[in-house]
Amino acid sequence: MVNFYNKNIKEELSIKYQVFFDEWYGIVEDILLNEEFQKRKLFWHHYNMSVFDHSVKVSYHAFIMAKYFNANVRICAIAGLLHDFYPKAWLYSKELEELDKSYLSELNTKKPLFKRHGFTHGKEASINYVKFFPYLEDKRITDAIAKHMFPLTIKPPRYKEGIIVTYADKLNSLHELPSLKVISNKVGVKIKKFLLNI
Numbered sequence: 001m002v003n004f005y006n007k008n009i010k011e012e013l014s015i016k017y018q019v020f021f022d023e024w025y026g027i028v029e030d031i032l033l034n035e036e037f038q039k040r041k042l043f044w045h046h047y048n049m050s051v052f053d054h055s056v057k058v059s060y061h062a063f064i065m066a067k068y069f070n071a072n073v074r075i076c077a078i079a080g081l082l083h084d085f086y087p088k089a090w091l092y093s094k095e096l097e098e099l100d101k102s103y104l105s106e107l108n109t110k111k112p113l114f115k116r117h118g119f120t121h122g123k124e125a126s127i128n129y130v131k132f133f134p135y136l137e138d139k140r141i142t143d144a145i146a147k148h149m150f151p152l153t154i155k156p157p158r159y160k161e162g163i164i165v166t167y168a169d170k171l172n173s174l175h176e177l178p179s180l181k182v183i184s185n186k187v188g189v190k191i192k193k194f195l196l197n198i
C-alpha cells in the first residue's frame with residue numbers, strides 16, 4: 001500500500017517558515033488534510049514536482065499577492081490550492097498506479113488538440129473541487145480555477161482573484177521548468193519526428 005497520507009501535513013510543507021504562514025495555513029488546513037487532496041503528492045505536475053507541492057506554492061503566492069493588490073486573501077489561497085485539482089493524472093506515476101490505476105485511465109487516449117490536458121484541466125478542476133469540498137463552492141473560486149490557463153481559455157478570469165491565481169500559477173510553472181534550451185530541444189525533437197513521418 002502506498003503511504004502518502006500525513007495527518008501532520010503542516011510539518012511537511014516547505015513554506016512553513018515563511019511570513020504569514022500561520023494565517024495562510026488557517027485558511028487552507030481543511031483542504032491540506034483531505035485524503036483525496038493529499039493524493040496529489042502522487043500526481044506529477046512537471047518534471048520533478050508533484051501537483052501537491054506546486055499547488056501549495058501557487059496558493060501561498062496568490063495569498064501574498066492578494067494582500068499586496070487588496071484582493072480577497074481567502075479566495076486566492078483556496079483557488080490557488082485547488083486550481084489543479086483535476087480528477088485524472090496527465091503524467092505517468094508508478095506510485096499512483098500502485099494506489100489506484102483508475103487515476104491513470106486518461107493517459108493513453110489520443111485526443112484532438114483542444115481536448116488535451118492544457119485546455120481542459122481547469123474546467124475539470126472547477127467541477128472536481130465542488131465534489132470534494134461542496135462547502136467551499138463560490139463563484140469567484142470556480143471562475144479562478146476554470147480560467148487559470150488563460151489565454152488558452154480565450155475568456156480571461158472574471159475577478160481580480162482569478163487574475164492573481166493565473167499569474168501565481170504561471171510564475172511558479174516558469175520557475176519549475178528546466179532551462180529554455182532544454183524546452184526548445186524537446187520541441188525541436190518533436191518537430192524533427194513530425195517531419196520525418198510526413
Ligand SMILES: [Fe+2]
Binds near residue numbers: 083121148149
Ligand atoms: Fe493548471
Ligand SMILES: [Fe+2]
Binds near residue numbers: 084
Ligand atoms: Fe498549476
